[in-house]
Amino acid sequence: MDLSALLLFSVICAVSAQAPVVFVEPKAATVRQGETVSFRCQVRSSVQPVNLEWTRANNQALADNIKVGPEGSVLTVSNARPLNQGQYRCVAVSSAGRGAASAVLNVKHPPKLRLTPAGPLLVRVGDAVSVQCRATGRPRPKLTWRRQGSTLQLFTTDTDDVNTIQWPAIRSEDLGVYVCQAENSEGVSEAKIEVIVEEEPGAPVASVTPEEITAVEGQTVSMECRARGSPPPLITWSKLRAPLPWKSKDENGVLTLESVGRQDSGQYICNATNVHGYSEAYAQMEVETPPYATCLPDQVKLQAGDPLHLQCLAHGSHPIQFTWSRVGRAGLPAAAQTTKDGKLLIPNVKPGLSGTYKCVASNHIGSSEALANVHVKA
Numbered sequence: 001m002d003l004s005a006l007l008l009f010s011v012i013c014a015v016s017a018q019a020p021v022v023f024v025e026p027k028a029a030t031v032r033q034g035e036t037v038s039f040r041c042q043v044r045s046s047v048q049p050v051n052l053e054w055t056r057a058n059n060q061a062l063a064d065n066i067k068v069g070p071e072g073s074v075l076t077v078s079n080a081r082p083l084n085q086g087q088y089r090c091v092a093v094s095s096a097g098r099g100a101a102s103a104v105l106n107v108k109h110p111p112k113l114r115l116t117p118a119g120p121l122l123v124r125v126g127d128a129v130s131v132q133c134r135a136t137g138r139p140r141p142k143l144t145w146r147r148q149g150s151t152l153q154l155f156t157t158d159t160d161d162v163n164t165i166q167w168p169a170i171r172s173e174d175l176g177v178y179v180c181q182a183e184n185s186e187g188v189s190e191a192k193i194e195v196i197v198e199e200e201p202g203a204p205v206a207s208v209t210p211e212e213i214t215a216v217e218g219q220t221v222s223m224e225c226r227a228r229g230s231p232p233p234l235i236t237w238s239k240l241r242a243p244l245p246w247k248s249k250d251e252n253g254v255l256t257l258e259s260v261g262r263q264d265s266g267q268y269i270c271n272a273t274n275v276h277g278y279s280e281a282y283a284q285m286e287v288e289t290p291p292y293a294t295c296l297p298d299q300v301k302l303q304a305g306d307p308l309h310l311q312c313l314a315h316g317s318h319p320i321q322f323t324w325s326r327v328g329r330a331g332l333p334a335a336a337q338t339t340k341d342g343k344l345l346i347p348n349v350k351p352g353l354s355g356t357y358k359c360v361a362s363n364h365i366g367s368s369e370a371l372a373n374v375h376v377k378a
């Protein structure tokens, strides 16, 4: 062999002595948790022997539920777990070099949640509070927060696998149980946290709503006393200079008075008490009533020439207007004088003025009438 022939031979050898070429089938697989999947590694190599090895892309050891089959060509994941998810590489090594290919395994699984911090969460009024809800699960779960027993929208922020509920400054009415829910095609899971809001220890501060009440006789009236303070104040109701009406009910700071009457008008006092002190708040109630009218006198006997004096009296809410008329006649006699406070005067009666005189007393709630019989002897 001459030198040129030897050179050519070496070139052919170098060309045919290539590193192994590797294919993996399938390149990607998605299975449910608990299912089994296999990846096959195929090698083309001009040089034997070829040594096959499966590794994880992150160089971790293969989990114990993963077996490698005859001569390393088949990787089988049985009873797949979320942790098996990731990239697997098949590496082929021969004296001519090495080749590799990889496959990706996705393991679908129902969501799992973790709350940070975990509950129960003890905070003070005004604190900035946030709770992170972190989910694992494939496909990526949808995360939502809600308040137990409420459909109100909550303030949350969503980033990747974390949904955070936030209160810039928590209020005492924010206390309650909050639920984070994660959902994907494989299932739903929930985690709860109880938020307990502590008030600053302090003396009560009471307030009553409404502070002024106008009611009509017969109505039912409620007034509510609320008191801040810690420990929670005890609320008691009383009435200024009088006992509470006997039909009153006191429940959770709400005083209810049934079928109120004029005598129930007055000032009602809420007294909130705890170990640090007490606080009083007031409500003023006026009960309005329709007029109740009477004539004084209601029977009169006069001689012609006498003066006639009639007084219409009424109780009920002011202002009260009085109107006199004569029953069965178009108007009062020309000589009649009336006053705003319900008086009727005829200075000099004649027999023709005998008859029934009517007073109507009215206010903005109603009216009432009263009659007086007048008899004038000739």
Ligand SMILES: *[C@@H]1O[C@H](CO)[C@@H](O)[C@H](O)[C@H]1NC(C)=O
Binding pocket: 238, 269, 271, 272, 273, 278, 280
């Ligand atoms: C409210 O309670 C305090 C403490 O018990 C008491 O001293 C005060 O007299 C009460 N006020 C009224 C209006 O009852």
